[in-house]
Amino acid sequence: MNTLFDKIWDKHVVQVVADGPTQLYIDRLYCHEVTSPQAFAGMRERGLKIFRPDHIFCMPDHNIPTHDQDKPIEDPIGRKQVDTLDKNCAEFGVTEFKMNTKDNGIIHVVGPEKGLSLPGMTIVCGDSHTSTHGAMGAVAFGIGTSEVEMVMASQCILQSKPKSMRINVNGKLKPGVVAKDVALYIMSKLTTSGATGYFVEYAGQVVRDMSMEGRLTLCNLSIEMGARGGFVAPDETTFEYIKGREYAPKGEEWDKAVAYWKTLKSGDDAVFDKELNFDAADIEPRITYGTNPGMGIGINGNVPTLDEIDENEQAGFKMSLKYMGFEPGEKLLGHPIDYVFLGACTNGRIEDFRAFASIVKGKQKAEGVTAWLVPGSWAVDKQIREEGIDKIVEAAGFEIRQPGCSACLAMNDDKIPAGKYSVSTSNRNFEGRQGPGSRTILASPLVAAASAITGKITDPREFM
Amino acid sequence: MKQKFNVITSSCIPLPLENVDTDQIIPARFLKATDKKGMGDNLFRDWRYNADGTPKKDFVMNDPSYSGVILVAGKNFGSGSSREHAAWAIAGAGFRVVISSFFADIHKNNELNNFVLPVVVSESFLKELFASIDADHKTEVKVDLPNQTVTNLATGKSEHFEINGYKKHCLENGLDDVDFLVQNRDKVEKWEEANK
Numbered sequence: 001m002n003t004l005f006d007k008i009w010d011k012h013v014v015q016v017v018a019d020g021p022t023q024l025y026i027d028r029l030y031c032h033e034v035t036s037p038q039a040f041a042g043m044r045e046r047g048l049k050i051f052r053p054d055h056i057f058c059m060p061d062h063n064i065p066t067h068d069q070d071k072p073i074e075d076p077i078g079r080k081q082v083d084t085l086d087k088n089c090a091e092f093g094v095t096e097f098k099m100n101t102k103d104n105g106i107i108h109v110v111g112p113e114k115g116l117s118l119p120g121m122t123i124v125c126g127d128s129h130t131s132t133h134g135a136m137g138a139v140a141f142g143i144g145t146s147e148v149e150m151v152m153a154s155q156c157i158l159q160s161k162p163k164s165m166r167i168n169v170n171g172k173l174k175p176g177v178v179a180k181d182v183a184l185y186i187m188s189k190l191t192t193s194g195a196t197g198y199f200v201e202y203a204g205q206v207v208r209d210m211s212m213e214g215r216l217t218l219c220n221l222s223i224e225m226g227a228r229g230g231f232v233a234p235d236e237t238t239f240e241y242i243k244g245r246e247y248a249p250k251g252e253e254w255d256k257a258v259a260y261w262k263t264l265k266s267g268d269d270a271v272f273d274k275e276l277n278f279d280a281a282d283i284e285p286r287i288t289y290g291t292n293p294g295m296g297i298g299i300n301g302n303v304p305t306l307d308e309i310d311e312n313e314q315a316g317f318k319m320s321l322k323y324m325g326f327e328p329g330e331k332l333l334g335h336p337i338d339y340v341f342l343g344a345c346t347n348g349r350i351e352d353f354r355a356f357a358s359i360v361k362g363k364q365k366a367e368g369v370t371a372w373l374v375p376g377s378w379a380v381d382k383q384i385r386e387e388g389i390d391k392i393v394e395a396a397g398f399e400i401r402q403p404g405c406s407a408c409l410a411m412n413d414d415k416i417p418a419g420k421y422s423v424s425t426s427n428r429n430f431e432g433r434q435g436p437g438s439r440t441i442l443a444s445p446l447v448a449a450a451s452a453i454t455g456k457i458t459d460p461r462e463f464m
Numbered sequence: 465m466k467q468k469f470n471v472i473t474s475s476c477i478p479l480p481l482e483n484v485d486t487d488q489i490i491p492a493r494f495l496k497a498t499d500k501k502g503m504g505d506n507l508f509r510d511w512r513y514n515a516d517g518t519p520k521k522d523f524v525m526n527d528p529s530y531s532g533v534i535l536v537a538g539k540n541f542g543s544g545s546s547r548e549h550a551a552w553a554i555a556g557a558g559f560r561v562v563i564s565s566f567f568a569d570i571h572k573n574n575e576l577n578n579f580v581l582p583v584v585v586s587e588s589f590l591k592e593l594f595a596s597i598d599a600d601h602k603t604e605v606k607v608d609l610p611n612q613t614v615t616n617l618a619t620g621k622s623e624h625f626e627i628n629g630y631k632k633h634c635l636e637n638g639l640d641d642v643d644f645l646v647q648n649r650d651k652v653e654k655w656e657e658a659n660k
Contacts, residue, residue, distance in 0.1 A: 014655045015648070020630025023648065025655050035547065037498035046642065051649065063496065077496040084498045128546040128570060142570055144548035146577035146641070154645035156652055160628070162569075192483055193540040196569055226543060228569055292483050292543070312539065312587075316482050409492040409545075418515075430487040430544060432510050 002267035003164045004233050005199045008139045012122045014156055021158040026055070027121040029151045030107045031094075033060040033085040034411070035126030039149035040088040050092045052155040057116060058089050059097040061106045062411045066374050066401035069100035078412065092152075105377020105403045108132035108345035112216060113379050115245025119234035119261040124151060129345045129427065131222040134231030135215035137238055137264055139199070141229035162228040163197055163273035166266070168204035171280035176461040178355065179214035180347060180425065180444035182206060183221035184286035186278060188296040196226030198274065201266060206280045207232055212241040213351035220346045221427055224293040233265040285460060288429045288442040289332060290320040295429075297332070299447060299459050305329045323431055324439050325419075332441075332457050339422035340371040340452040341434070342445055344408035347425035348376025350383045352445040357392045359449035359463050365397035366455030372414055373398055374406040398452070410435045423451040467579045469635040472560050473606045473617070475532035477524055478597045484537055485544035486571060490553045492545075503549055504556025525557075529601040534561045536593055536605075541582075542571025551578045561607050563614065565590045576631055577641065583607060583614050583625045592621060609635060 014023040031039075036058065043050065050056065063078035073079035082099060089096035097103035097110060104110070108129050111117040119137035124130060126148045133140035143157065150157050169182055187194075200222055207215065215232045222230030232238075239258055242248045249257040284298035295317075297303065305328045309317045321328060342348075342356050353375065365371060373393060375381040381403055384390050390400050407414040408426035410433070416422045418437025425448050426433075429440035443451070446460035453463070494506040512523045519526040535554065541564040542550060551574035554562065562575060563583045575582045585593070596603040596618040604617040609632065615622040627635075634640060 011659070014651050017630050017644075020628045023645070023651070025652065025659075034495050038500055038548075041499065042642070046646075048646065051652070062492075075496075081496050081498055126546060126548070128544065130546075142546035144546055144551065144570060144574035144577060146548060147573065150641050150645050153642050154649055154652055156645055156648075158630075158641050158645070159573075192543050193566060193568070196540070196543075196566070223544075226540070226568060292485065313482055315480065316538075319481070409487075411492050411495065428485075428487065428544060430485050432491050433487050436491070436493075436510060436515065 001271045003270045003272060004201060004264055004266045005139065005164045007264065008120055008122065009161060017158065021160045023156050024122060024159055025156055026124050026151050028116060028123040029056045029148070030111055030123070030125035030130070031056065031058040031148060032062055032107050032127065033081045034062045035145050036148055037081065037084045037088065038145050039126070039152055040092060042149040043092070043152050048153050050094060050152050053092065053094045055155060056094040056152070057097070058085060058094055059104055059107055059110060060085050060099050062405045062409065064099050064404040065412050066372065066404050066406050066414055069402050102378045105379065106345045106348060106405055108220065109348055109376030109380065112136055112212070113245065113377060115242055115248030118242065118248070119238060120264050124157060128223040129220050131227070131229040132216050132220040132345055134219035134222065134229050135212060136242070137231060137234030137261065139229060139231065142223060162199045164201070165195060165198040165227070165274040165276070166201045166203055166272045168275070168277045169202070169206035169280060170204045170277060171206065172209070173206055173280045173283065176285055176446060176464055177283050178444045178446060179210055179217040181283055181286045183218050184288065184293070184296045184442060185283045187221065187225045187294045189278070190225045190294070192224060192292045192294040193226040195222070198227050200227045200230035202230055202232050208235065211351060212237060213349045216349065217346055221293070224427060234261045285444060285447050287332060287447060287457060289324065289326055290317070291323055291429055291431050293427065293429060293442060295320065296442070299457070300333055303328055303330045303332065333459065335457045336421070336455060337369065337423050337441070337451055337457060338420040339416050340369055340448050341407045341422055341424040341426060342448055343372065343374030343376060343406050344426040345376065346427045347445050348374060348380065350380050352425065353380070353384050353389050354387070355445040356449040357389045359446055359460055360396040360398065360453060361392050363396055363453050365452055369452050369455050371398050371452050372401055372407055374401045375403045377403050407434050409433060423448050423457065466638040466640060468638040469560070469579060469581060469609050471606065471608045471610070472533065473604055474534045475602050475604050476534040476536045476597055477530050477532060478594055479524060479535065479537040480594050482538040483540045483543055486542055486547050486550040487544055489542065489550040490547065495547060495549050500552045502556070503553040504558065507553040507557040533559055534563060534605050534607065535559045536563045536597065539564065539566045541567050543568040546570040548574045551575045551580060555580050563590070563593070563605070579635060581607065581609065581635065585614060585623050585625065589616070589621060589623050592616060592619060
């Protein structure tokens with residue numbers, strides 16, 4: 001009761017269907033090329049026009065190559081999907097940020113950086129990492145394609161109201177520990193289903209102290225513990241980030257908006273269905289060892305032994321270690337790696353590139369490591385060049401590729417080969433996620449950078 | 465896709481694993497389609513087939529002693545990506561029901577929106593059902609949507625399952641949410657007027 005989630009949700013209720021879900025008004029629908037074509041086709045089959053085209057923003061990101069974007073996509077099926085988005089946007093009259101234009105990038109990077117995702121909004125996209133936009137103080141969540149069609153048809157969605165959870169991260173993070181580690185730590189405590197059915201508000205000193213980039217990373221990973229979404233109440237850090245962005249309110253509208261945004265916080269008397277507390281002092285740089293994001297350990301820790309695993313989960317645990325080529329109880333620090341991926345909607349922002357550069361500056365990439373550094377958007381790419389980060393990483397033997405989702409889910413050419421180890425700043429270490437047979441170790445940009453230098457899983461604090 | 469749902473009695477395909485994510489249900493490289501056709505062929509692709517496309521003999525769907533339109537899976541089925549392709553693949557492979565003790569939120573909605581019924585049962589019901597199927601691969605389960613009951617016909621054990629009245633009505637009558645929402649556009653306009 002009286003949580004920020006309640007305030008935003010309740011304001012957007014159009015009606016509660018008798019013995020059914022809530023009809024919720026949606027302020028912003030984002031679409032990419034993978035989960036939208038069948039929704040557009042559905043609209044066409046029903047003979048419907050888009051109800052509120054000005055509330056919808058589309059951009060291709062999953063299939064696009066991270067090199068030679070000025071040329072047509074080589075993969076004919078991927079190219080068709082991107083072309084289909086172009087055609088659908090033109091036919092239905094919605095805004096698209098096309099491939100290889102300055103406006104394009106990963107949808108969850110572009111939305112916030114353009115000032116399209118704002119506090120108090122309801123935001124959906126056919127993509128589970130829509131939770132990212134929660135960092136702006138919005139109720140943002142991933143939906144299926146049928147639900148995308150619902151929003152196209154009515155600017156509404158039918159949803160049951162989730163329960164509320166507050167996660168407080170108290171204290172101050174240690175050097176070398178960043179937002180990604182906080183998220184990986186919480187996930188390992190809650191498991192991948194620990195927050196299913198809940199909408200999470202992140203709070204506490206650590207979250208207050210986080211930059212917007214850090215909050216975006218934290219909220220991005222809400223889905224990996226099963227949460228419907230996660231958000232941070234807006235504050236001065238939020239307003240400062242939004243001010244002056246392309247689609248942000250301007251002039252008088254800005255003052256009015258900020259006055260409203262300042263009311264967006266949970267009441268002192270707010271009651272959450274669940275409240276959890278974590279202490280920053282307990283959080284080390286993290287890595288994952290298994291095939292779901294909840295299977296994580298501190299970088300100096302050991303893979304659990306079988307007797308530490310719940311009986312029902314032992315079959316999955318064994319299968320997971322077999323896939324990863326790890327042993328129960330094994331220490332992973334120093335384990336050789338083959339690939340490093342910096343990017344994705346999780347860690348493809350300017351701060352992530354700054355962090356990576358801070359570690360590799362003046363050093364050399366390990367021989368035998370293939371590294372893909374992929375900005376989350378062309379705007380991030382521009383800033384990388386303005387700040388000279390490209391020069392720093394190039395001197396260390398790395399190159400900056402062109403923006404897109406890339407090796408996070410390997411729908412383009414950026415696939416990790418079978419059996420190879422990838423230290424990845426992305427969000428999922430599922431079997432085959434980065435290419436059939438690929439072995440993913442999720443980590444922060446700092447851990448990724450340190451590991452790229454040594455060719456082994458490495459604690460970044462060695463280089464700090 | 466809008467297949468009306470009433471009572472289904474069938475043998476089952478068991479998948480006694482927890483946290484089956486949607487990347488396993490259908491890997492990302494099969495998400496490039498612009499329609500819903502053929503998804504069923506790639507259901508559980510990398511568990512079901514070798515890289516050369518030959519079936520993996522030890523995967524349950526390749527064992528002819530198992531059959532049926534009910535998939536039975538361990539806790540937290542459908543976690544991860546929101547891809548509705550996972551639900552299209554399940555429906556496309558002919559499944560009408562998925563039984564588990566726990567579903568991930570987005571995937572559960574995706575199943576319902578494709579007239580596949582997710583049935584949440586207790587851990588003990590699930591455990592007993594896996595045991596029944598293990599003992600007799602032809603074990604049948606009866607899923608009765610009007611009465612909201614699920615019954616293991618090998619043991620007679622029966623449980624009530626939850627579904628909201630609105631969605632139940634949709635499944636029984638082959639209606640979907642877009643139909644409903646379009647009929648309610650006037651309410652949306654009123655909301656917009658009040659929230660300018």
